[in-house]
Amino acid sequence: MADWQDQSEIFNGTANTGLRDTRSFDGKDTRAIPAFVFGEELADIADNDPRVAVLTADLGRSNRAIDFAARHPERFVNVGIAEKNMITMAAGMASCGYVTFAATFASFSALLGTEQIRTDCAYPKMPVRVVGHHSGISMGFYGTSHHSLEDLGLMRTIADLTVVCATDANHLRAVLRASMDHPGAMYIRLGRGRDPEVYADVPQIEFGKAIRVREGKDLTIFATGSTVHPSLVAAETLTAQGIQTRVVDMFTVSPLDVTEVLAAARDTGAVLTVEEANRTNGLGTAIAETLFEAGVSGLRFKRHGVPDEHVPVGPPAALYDLYKLDAPGITHTALELLK
Structure with a gap:
């Protein structure tokens, strides 16, 4: 990847682009807010669980899947800009015994991949975790193509699909851990990865219980x-x-x-x-x-x-x-x- 193509600092909220007003910082240095722990946590889980596999659609830096790839390269796949294929591939790998995590922007995973999530993942009850990050309007400058406002409405209408929103870094850790033995497919919705702390420690959670x-x-x-x-x-x-x-x-x-x-x-x-x-x-x-x-x-x-x-x-x-x-x-x- 050429240097000019690497926009991870922009997506992760640390770049000084001049494109954000002071309210985007909420008075804090964004580097002091916990960043994405997605790849790190899955790598920790994978150290003791051979079922974990991670796929991404050319956004390994934005979602920090590269942290997983660095430690478990044999179970990491970058499919390129092919989100629908990624979800179907994740379902195929899941049918062979993996618990797969397929991650890309929520606007691409949920909106582009609805058919694949329904037919390839939820219908056959595959242990696929479709991870939609930078959801909602968190990618404000990128416009409608990158805003993901319809995903909750779409995903909750798919039968046999568990729909979960991670609250902060510790809550995401809890969600990823609990998902390993959860039956069937899941859609996991994330924010920008620099979400203010709600849970000081990793909480005990149960899907379906607030x-x-x-x-x-x-x-x-x-x-x-x-x-x-x-x-x-x-x-x-x-x-x-x-x-x-x-x-x-x-x-x-x-x-x-x-x-x-x-x-x-x-x-x-x-x-x-x-x-x-x-x-x-x-x-x-x-x-x-x-x-x-x-x-x-x-x-x-x-x-x-x-x-x-x-x-x-x-x-x-x-x-x-x-x-x-x-x-x-x-x-x-x-x-x-x-x-």
Whole structure:
């Protein structure tokens, strides 16, 4: 790869490109925020488990699959810019006994590869983990072709596919470890890899069971992936204003933790869902369906995410501000709901 082709620092958030406004840094040196641990963690797992294999579509630096390749080159495949082929190859390898991790931008894995995920992975229940990184609007400057806002809506409609959003570096470690013996196919959604810490240690997780990360009796915020941290910050602000706010990390979008959803409706009487995705058919819709089918009434409820539109080009932090997906925006949306 020529030097000018290596854009890993841009994708990993460390490059001084002049393309980002100060809000993209949130007042922190991005190099101080934990980077992608995807390849490192899988390499650690592979040290003791011969089933692990990793594939990528020419993005080994962006997702740090190269960290796996450096230690286990015999189980690493760079297929080039051929995302659909990568997913089918991963399914073929899985049929031979591997647990395969096929990683590329979420806009390419989920949107380009929906048919392959459904037919080659989920339908035959292959142990393939399709990893969609740089999801949502985290690649703001690259525009609609690289934004991935529809993936949650698409993936959760595929039968026998577990859909998971990693919250931070430690949570990603937990997801990768737990995925090794999870039956069938999975879609694992990641952010930019430099997500603020929510979990100080690697948490114990169970797919399909949400994590209540903050208690409250007046409002429940259901968040997933990149929206968990700003939801916690928003909850602190709301609590300071006398609104006791529960925050739930609904990291498994499918299958949904129905018990936690109904508990929120019973305990708090107001529910706000927050996702860095098109709010049509995503996490918010899944929770709304659950509440409606359970006959819940008298509940204040709002789906918060990106409206059904194409997002403009811009710095990610500015886009989060525009769509009120940062902590101040989530606080404002919650207060509007509770009026």
